[in-house]
Amino acid sequence: MIGELTKSERQGALLILLALAVTGLAMAVGGSNDPLGTHGTLVMVVAIVGTFAVITGYYAPEPPESRLDSYYDTPTKFGIVAAMVWAVIAMAVGDWVAWLLAFPEWTFDAAWASFGRLRPVHTSGVIFGFGGNALIATSFYVMQRTSRARLPDQLSPWFVLFGYNLFCVIAATGYLMGVTQSKEYAEPEWYADIWLVIVWVTYFVLYLRTLNRRKEPHIYVSNWYYMAFILVVAMLHIVNNLAVPISWGSAKSYSLFAGVQDAMTEWWYGHNAVAFFLTSGFLGMMYYYMPKRAGRPIYSYRMSIISFWGITFFYMWAGSHHLHYTALPQWVQSLGMTFSVMLLVPSWVSAGNALMTLNGAWHKVRDDAVLRFMMVAAVFYGLSTFEGSFMAIRPVNALSHYTDWTVGHVHAGALGWVAMITFGAIYASVPWLWKRDGMYSAKLVEAHFWLSLAGTIIYVFAMWNSGIIQGLMWRTYNESGTLAYSFVDSLIAMHPYYIARAIGGVFFLLGAIIGFYNIWMTIRTASQAQSQAEPDYSAVGIEIPAVQPGR
């Protein structure tokens, strides 16, 4: 990998690593009796190991000029493997905590092993570790091909990927030590947040630089979505994480906002993390990989435009539906509900556009599990956006809020849509990247598909049942006009569903492990078979973007 960097890039890498090591040292000293110090040590060790790696490869010959004739895909390869590693870890933790809800004793008498600390490891690990790495990796792949331009340099993609994974590691280890802001899906503390801003700005600049080198006059629709993902996530992240640390030597900070304003800001962030991280980014992925794999152009250019701007505009209003009947002023709740319902239009236009793209390729969906992953993802995208709009209606929300229904809804989206489209995209890219005819085992892809689908359905049905039962029990009155059930009654009623949910999780996790094995074996056989690399397809002309929108 160091061999792919030019001399000046190697020097740049050393400077960055040095700066990082010094920062780590400062954190370690300043926060010597605080989790901040532990993280400082971690950062320092990572930076020193990185420095040694660069020094070891420092005198390797410079990469040849001919590298500029092909796309730069090594970062994408790394990102895909990282995504799969995070998937297996974070899903395993998720399933563990799912079992803890049925059998609370299945853990250790230690602070780090309690549900409350493990849960964010699962949520952040899946969303940011698995999802984020997959988005960054595929965005590098897609933007180069749809722009017919190579990444502008070799260093910044690595900075983005390593920096981002460092953020994920700091986040996950922090939770185990009890470092959290308690803002849902924005739990990492101030220093991790600042680091992510640096990484994210580099990512955005890299994206713009690549787009500016493009040889295609039009920016392909995938890139609109990836750009919205990068830009809006930056906006959300910065505003929601504004906080005052108690000192430079402590991990603890206090949010700038309080009470009702904080709640609104948090759910403006939280809902749009769903929108721009888990929807926009993955729609960008879908708009490239699905037509490419199906061998069909995108069904409608106009539908792409309508859904893109609809999603970008409407979603930002929808966050307040997380706060129905609370102390948030009703006018904000009503706006949130209205926009959430309207949001169904661009969402279904997207889902419809995806499914219509498969017209003429349905026989491929039948035969090819990779394309089937993407098809099922589009279906779940349609289902969960409908469910989301439905749950945002105030009286429905009165029943569903605070219950497992919400958890079921999130997982219909996360397992059915986000994970399925990602697996589809990864299975499509791995043979392309490592120059193989196909995956190591098509049968294992098939097995992964059915395990994922079964797991998702078991999970979602369990949570629908438990959530609705819970909601109904809480509001049931007996004949004398008093509440019929105690809270504990509702908890007992959940027990079988919590077991069912954990079993669904096992299916899904098993699928991910099989997928990881399959990908690993594809890579291994590729490196054995191809010691002499053939030239990459050209960045200058031959490769035509999958699906340039028609007029």
Next chain:
Amino acid sequence: MFGFHYRLERKTIGMVLGIIGVASIGGIVEIAPLFTIHQTVEAAPDMRVYTPLELAGRNIYIREGCYACHSQMIRTLRDEVERYGPYSLAVESKYDHPMLWGSKRTGPDLARLGEKYSDDWHVAHMINPRDVVPESVMPAYAFLARTELRTDDLGKHLKAQRAVGVPYTDAMIANAPADAYGQASPDSPAAEGVVERYGKATMVRAFDGKPNDLTEMDALVAYLQILGRLTDAAHKPVASAEKQP
């Protein structure tokens, strides 16, 4: 419209500005007015701030991720009011940086938990929830009772709280570690200072049952016992909102 877009999508900067513009509107319309319309947060002159011990307990509540399973927001629905108590008002969390309204009730709402159970009950419940509620799925937090509470940096905590808008006085900041100790040690000389600075209604007692050591259990129980009791506003007839200047 599509012709316009056909030209727009050739310009990176056009797309970037378009996305930023279109995505900003929702937040500006929905969030900014919450800071300027003063009816958003009711008036409650009796609202007090958290004592250092309660704040430390709140930080333990955050650290352990309690908010993932317990809400602190009673909605304006009949069954919730009957189950948990008067619905939550915005003013009750006006000093909560960040708020802990929560989004999920794997366990019950805690907005009005304060003084509902005895300290002993809480301590037993934390050490092993199934000792007092056999069906509970809550994790055990026995380690809180054997972990000493860190108090040396509480002054810094209060200072940061003041920086974000909580009205802590200089005396409160200066005496924060002593007040934390005093609140859990009723017989010590430090106990008087707590009442003096935070009001007569402040609960001063050995929350974990052991007057001599200050543990994380003391802090967490002190926090749980103050939930919903920082102001009486929610128990008074509605209308405080309209009387705002």
